[in-house]
Amino acid sequence: MSRRVAEEMGLTEQEVSYQIRFEGNTTDRTKIKFMTDGVLLKEIETDFLLNKYSVIIIDEAHERSVYTDILIGLLSRIVPLRHKRRRPLKLVIMSATLRVEDFTANRRLFKVTPPVVKVESRQFPVTVHWNKRTPSDYVGEAFKKACKIHRTLPDGGVLIFVTGQNEVNDIIRRLKKAFPYKPPSKQEVKKKAREAPDASNESTSAEKMPELTEEEEEAIFFNPKLKRQKKSKAAADLPEINLDSYAIQPPAEEGEDLLEGSDVDPDDLEEEDDEAERAAAAAPGAAHQPLYVLPLYAMLSTERQAQVFQPPPAGTRLCVVATNVAETSLTIPGIKYVVDTGKVKQKLYEKTTGVSAFQVMWESQAAANQRAGRAGRVAPGHCYRLFSSALFNDEMERFARPEIQRKPVEDVLLQMKAMHVDRVTNFPFPTPPDAAQLRAAEERLLQLGALERPETDAGGAADAETHVTPLGRAMSCFPVSARFAKMLVLSEQHGLLPFTVCLVAALTVQEVLLENPLTAGDSDKAKQLWGEWMTLRRSWAGTGDSLLLGDSMVLIRAVGAAEYSGCTPEFCQRYGLRLKAMKEIRKLRVQLTNQINLVVPSAAAAVDPRQPPPSEPQCRLLRQVLLAGLPDHVARRVEPDEIKNAEDRPKWKGAYRCTSIEEPVFLHRGSVLKREAPQFVVYQEIYETNKLYMRGVTAIEPEWLATLCPGQCTLSKPLQEPPPDYDPVSGRVRCHVNATFGRAVWPLPPVEAEYPAGLDRYRLFAVHLLQGHVCPSLLEFVKVLLAPPATMTKSWARLHPRTDSFLKTLVAETCDNRDRLLEVWRSRPQYLLSAYKEWVPEVLHEKLDKMWPPCAKSPEL
Known part of the structure; x- marks a missing residue:
């Protein structure tokens, strides 16, 4: 983005710069700076008034991420402070589908109602088509609709929205089978090159060449190699139309036909009851031009994502099957038809327990309008919604719920406490989290030791009197969750820091280890490959304390092996690692190491690409560090004799019980500890599919719980045998007590503790x-x-x-x-x-x- 703006304004990269999580190119000459909301929030910590900025523009504000909401709340206070000091700061909040009332009607946020400016976008009209009935199999319906579009409508790219990676791959497989495309062989390419006329005879005058669209210019800008190819194909591929001759506002649904010269009415693609027509839509399309089908989702490698911006091969139609990553601020050249399933997959959190579940649900009306807009960027287009207009009006929310109301907020709470915002309930959020979220977040931070409550307010109200501890202030310096930050703070001993940095980086990045081998529908080959991956991962886990470190040990060894081999695509594909994730881990390791050296200069931390795995004593200490960072993520194996009701025994077979969840939870099939089934474990997260599963599991010893998780334990009165004694090391009187853990009152072995x-x-x-x-x-x-x-x-x-x-x-x-x-x-x-x-x-x-x-x-x- 910064390169594009610098090019259009005739400036250099030293004047138009960027700063993101892992890198940046800002200089003393920078006049315009592109950055993420998290980067700007960090700058506010060191310079609250943002003295070096005169204008702040927050774009795509409708996405309502947690950091964007905090940023807007802080800026609502910074702007009037700057005005009083006669150094005004201009704040511009931009979005195409923003719920403006959250800002204009929120007197806590803006005491003076800010002006609202509506700017008409440069977009071609889009005709929206509805299904008469909402199908249950939206993936199959999307495939059939794409087939009909390709068979009956004029040229133009197709963009299909589905919910996840598996659905993307399913539709791509079916479309490639129905409309196969075979890339030309090397011999055919050479033959065409020999038969092609001399390049000098192909050249045409500039005034005879039609203008390129803005999106095609963008594709050429980011890939200069396309420029020559684009010019040679422009006369044949680009229609001679004046892009400024169309009305900006889309016409009504019953308006004119946008496909002039076509013998097929787009409305004929509406849902039909004729089963014969449905069968014909799914039949192989040998008589039609090939379909050039590409995937687009967040976990896809950067190189494969970039393919959607390149022109399709000659004689083919582009079809992109995407998740909601293609919904906003991303323009794919040539898209004329959008197929919207109306579904989106969101990660939902239970507010108090933090259990996460990926749930497929209906999108919001604002998201549906965003998706429809993808069809009108380069020419008049059509959006086929695979649901009825009644469902759109009656069941879809107008706007998606803000992220701050959908996930635990302990990281937000700690960040704000560290910024001396002591009463978070009074903070001017555009949409505040509810009291239950804040209470649960405060309790987790108290257990982690990041917050403390004065002794005079031992039972105090949520968030009212707590304040950040020195440990919490150190934790807030790291750009990771509070749990992982505590692990980093505790690891500056026994040489653990390099391993904890590696582990935290791997746990922060999603889907490091692949779980679904892509073998083009060959289930036997997929099972064989999965077996090879698991055999390798069990060998990485080792034995003894190394094995008990569990899935965390596998991540450490996986990162080390990838770095040792140079992190090549071939290595990652062979051993079931996601290449993009490994590159993100490398960047995050460097960032965390630099941050540690800033906060604790004596640590002298460094990233070693040939770092050896941890020793057995270090593995044992890392297990304790993980427990200290995850004190409320402890699970205990359920023994068969604990289940009194015979009908419930099949349900609890092989299950674990967590402190805050009544339902059984299970070890994930990819966990290297599934065979061992240790008695006590800690886990990174619980997610829900058909059952509740634990991810990122490490075995722990029950006697550690009273020492490392004191806030979760209830201790008995001191035992008479053995009698209390004086500890010359700590200088305190210690005794032995019986202990129980959590609300489930799990009995623990007698432990030594300070006398009450x-x-x-x-x-x-x-x-x-x-x-x-x-x-x-x-x-x-x-x-x-x-x-x-x-x-x-x-x-x-x-x-x-x-x-x-x-x-x-x-x-x-x-x-x-x-x-x-x-x-x-x-x-x-x-x-x-x-x-x-x-x-x-x-x-x-x-x-x-x-x-x-x-x-x-x-x-x-």
Whole structure:
């Protein structure tokens, strides 16, 4: 985009630049800068008033991503602040299908209603055709409609909208079978080149050549090699029409026929009841020109995506089968017919549990209008909607729900808390998240240690009093989710950082490991290839702690193997890796490493393309790091004897139970831990198809839960056996307790923990202090104490002045551990002296005066 604008304005790339997540080319001479919403949000963190900008334009605002909503909310406050300082900032929010009321009627967002400017777009009229009935098999109906268009209507590209990659491949396979296209062989190409007339005789004067459309110029601009080919074909392929002679507004549905000179009325393509006609539509089209069919979806490699912008081979019709990535801001040259199934696949999240599910649903009316507009970019076009107008009016929402209301918002909450927006409920969102989302997000961040609530507000209201911790502030520096950010923060020890960076990058990118081998419908070959992939992945997982690291270990080894081999397409295809994902992981590793070096310069992190896999001890530590970052993503295997009802046993066979979900969840078929079925696991996410499945599974030990997930555990009273004891390393009194995990109250093995706060902890600390365990220099006085130290724990201890005085002195300064005691002694050296003198004979008081505080005589303290 920046290159195109620079070219049209006659400027250089130093003046029109870009900045995206992984790269940029901005300079001191930059006047226009294209960037993503996330990049601008990061800039606001360091320069809240955006002093180096005079105009901010937010395009495609109707997509309503989370960061766009936050950005608009912040800019609604920045603009008036800049105006008061007499350095005005102009904010322009643009969209073709925006719900304007969210902005103009939102007084919290804009106190003064902003002006609304409507600009007529340069688009040719599009005739919309409806199905009389809405079919259940929309994929089959889309195939039949494409066949009819190709058989009966004049030239023009066809764009088919479906919901996902599998549907794209299904329609492409059927269309290629019905209208096959065979690329010319090398011999045929050479023969045509020899028979072609001399190039000098083909040249024509410039004034005889018809003008190229804007989209064709764009294709040539991004692919200069097309320029010569385009010029030589222009006279034959391009119609001689004046692109400015058409009305901008599309006519009504019952208006004129847009295909002048055609013997076929486009309305004849409406749904018919004649079964013979349906069969004819699906019959092979040997008598018709070939169909040049291309896919377009987000997971497709960049090179294959770019093919849709190149002109189709001579004598063929272009047909693009796409997901909703082709819906906005993407113009495919030559598209004249759009087939809209009306369906879209969205990733939905349950607000409180965070369970995700890809669900196929009806698109919004705004999205349907966007899809129809794809047919009117280069010439008058037609949009065939495979649903009825009644369904469009009665069942489709006018606009899609904003992303901020469809997914967990803990990352948003942490980001805003780090930007000192303490009361997020008062933030001017265009469409605010609901209270349940904020409460669930706050609870997750409290469990992660990113937020804390003052002790005076232990049960406080959602979001009202919490504030970000130093850990949370460090986590907010990384451009990943809060869970992964905590993993990075904890990994600066034991040489774990390179592995955690690699793992976080791989977990952040979607679909790194392929699960559906593409073998042109050959199911036996697909099963064989899938078996080879799984055998390789199990070998990558290894044994011992390496195997228990599970799917995370497979990702680390996959990234390492790809980098070692040079990340070639052949390697990725052979071993079931998605090439585009591997390239994204490489960029994200570099970005995270640079960010770590900025935040923690002493880390001196670097990306090693030949990084060896982690050792067994490191694998064990990585399992603990994963648990610390996913404390609420723990699942426990269900034993057969736990299911009392015999009818439910088949349902729970091989299942796991999560803390926040009542339904059974299962290990994904691609998990290397499926055979081992460990008792406790952590998972990256749960998604729903016909069942609930866990993705990204790692085995953990149950005794880790109380230490690494304290917010999820409920501890019993201290056990008498083994008795509480003093820990010389931490300087605190510790004990053994029984523990349960989560709301499901899963029993855990007895664990060692710090003794619960209260008077008993002060009494036990006093015992160890008197015994010389806290300050070894007091050991010489133990034998002459006037009472046994254990007297401090007796029920009648308060009846003795010395025990009562010693306890009250410790409580007064909250000294129930060694660190706090040393801190008080640094400010008050005589603290506790008089209380301790009551425990020793008077003859030793002078000696105590000279040596007090006892830490001075204990170098180890």
